[in-house]
Structure formats: structure tokens, C-alpha cells
Amino acid sequence: MNPLCGRCNRVVYPTEKVNCLDKYWHKGCFSCEVCKMTLNMKNYKGFDKKPYCNAHYPKTNFTSVADTPENLRLQQQTKMQSNVYYKEDFEKNRGKCFTSLADTPEFQRVKKMQNTISNVKYHEDFEKAKMGGVAPQQPSGPSPAAFQPSAGSQNNYDTASESVGQATGGPTSGSGKRYRAVYDYAAADEDEVSFVDGDVIMDVHQIDEGWMYGRVERTGQQGMLPANYVEAI
CATH class of the missing domain: 2.10.110.10 (Cysteine Rich Protein)
Incomplete structure (x- = not known):
């Protein structure tokens, strides 16, 4: 059909x-x-x-939407929601873009030093609140790492300390001086020495305003120590 x-x-x-x-x-x-x-x-x-x-x-014509108060309100609300989402994403990803540090021995040593300084500050504040006295302040001079002998150096620590004292203009005399510890101190690094309140420090060399080098009579250990934790005998 x-x-x-x-x-x-x-x-x-x-x-x-x-x-x-x-x-x-x-x-x-x-x-x-x-x-x-x-x-x-x-x-x-x-x-x-x-x-x-x-x-x-x-021809295909698009339908135009009038700018009525309701349409303007919806447009403003959509814009605000976009800003909210943007801020949420920003806060969510904030701090994630950072340069990672290599886990080197030097980085570990600095990290350990910072943790020790934080612990010392905490104990100072605790003792100050407990006893109502003035706790010693952390030495403001250079950190002990600044006075470490370079790798492969054959100089002993006394020679390095004297060299630092001459370079910084600090006193290098005082060999044979005796000091008494007035606070407990725990070594923050392998080149420092620990002691307790009342220990006698022998053969003290002044490095700068914040640090000394000496030997603890009770233990026989020697190393760097903060100057404001001891007093001259």
C-alpha cells in the first residue's frame, strides 16, 4: 500500500x-x-x-528572565553560597602547601633543641608560679650548636671555646674558676652537661654572656652549660 x-x-x-x-x-x-x-x-x-x-x-531564541526582586535575591544567595564554598575549600586546604624538609641529622638536632627549650620554659613558669620567685631565663646568647667544632676538626673543645671567645670579644680567662649550680639542668644536646642544684662546676671557661664550658666535679662529665644556672664560688 x-x-x-x-x-x-x-x-x-x-x-x-x-x-x-x-x-x-x-x-x-x-x-x-x-x-x-x-x-x-x-x-x-x-x-x-x-x-x-x-x-x-x-531561529531559536532564549527566554530572558526579568530582574525581579525574587530573581535578584536568588542571584545574591547563589553568589554567597559560592563564596562560602570557596572559603570552606580554602580553610580545608590551608597550610597543606608547604615545602617538606629533609629528615637530616641536623634537622633532628634542631627539632630536639626546640623541644628541650619548650620544656625548660614550661618548668620555669611552673616553678615561678609554685615558689613565687623569679625563675632563670633561657640564655639569650647563641645556641650551643653555634660553637660546635666543624666536622673533621682535630681541635678539642677547650680550643674551640677559646677561639669562639676571641672571635666574639667575650672573656676567655677564668680557667680554673669554680661555680656552684643553683638550679637543675638537663643537657639538651650531646655537647652539653647535666647537673643538679648544689653541684660544683670545675675548670670553667666563659664562652659568652649566656654559655660556659666546664666539668661537673660530682660526675666528671664536661661540656657546655647555661651561665645563669650557676654562680661563682
Whole structure:
């Protein structure tokens, strides 16, 4: 059975049949919906299953939204939500972009020194609150690491201490002086010496205003010690 034409609704015979846009057309009926210009398979444009020429092809128009108070409120709310999400992401990732430090022996030594200084400060504040007295302050001079002999050096620690004293202008005299510990001190590094309140420090050399070098009479150990933890005998 022959199909019907999509425009005139008459029977379309095979010799004049055009199959397009899911319909069958007579060759003469396959024309533009607006200007009625006869079309073919090369120059037609389909819209809503109807043929159009290039000039009369319907243009798609976007629906404009009026700037009503409700639309403005929604726009402002969307903008605020975007800012909130941005701040959340910023706070979430804050501090994650950092340069990792190599876990070297030097880095471990500095980390250990910082932890020890924090512990010393905590105990000073605790003793100050407990006794109502004035606890000793952590030496403000250079850290003991500044006076370590360089790797491969054959000089002993006394020579290094005297060299530091001459370079900084600090007193290097005082060899053979005796000091008494007035506070307990735990060595923060391997080049320091530990002692308790009342220990006698022998052969003391002054390095700078904050640090000395001496030998604990009770233990025989020698090393660096904070100057404000001891007093001269």
C-alpha cells in the first residue's frame, strides 16, 4: 500500500516519492513552509518535522528572565553560597602547601633543641608560679650548636671555646674558676652537661654572656652549660 503525502495527504506513488523527516512527500509538495519554494535533499532544513529553506528556518531564541526582586535575591544567595564554598575549600586546604624538609641529622638536632627549650620554659613558669620567685631565663646568647667544632676538626673543645671567645670579644680567662649550680639542668644536646642544684662546676671557661664550658666535679662529665644556672664560688 502506497503512503500518503505529508502535505496534501494524497497517495504518493514510488516514481514521485520523497522520504524525509519521517514522512513521505510528493516532489512538488516538499517545499518551504513559509515561502513554498520547492526543496530537495540538499537545501532543506528540518524543524519540528517540517521542511524550511535557509532563509525562513526558525531561529531559536532564549527566554530572558526579568530582574525581579525574587530573581535578584536568588542571584545574591547563589553568589554567597559560592563564596562560602570557596572559603570552606580554602580553610580545608590551608597550610597543606608547604615545602617538606629533609629528615637530616641536623634537622633532628634542631627539632630536639626546640623541644628541650619548650620544656625548660614550661618548668620555669611552673616553678615561678609554685615558689613565687623569679625563675632563670633561657640564655639569650647563641645556641650551643653555634660553637660546635666543624666536622673533621682535630681541635678539642677547650680550643674551640677559646677561639669562639676571641672571635666574639667575650672573656676567655677564668680557667680554673669554680661555680656552684643553683638550679637543675638537663643537657639538651650531646655537647652539653647535666647537673643538679648544689653541684660544683670545675675548670670553667666563659664562652659568652649566656654559655660556659666546664666539668661537673660530682660526675666528671664536661661540656657546655647555661651561665645563669650557676654562680661563682
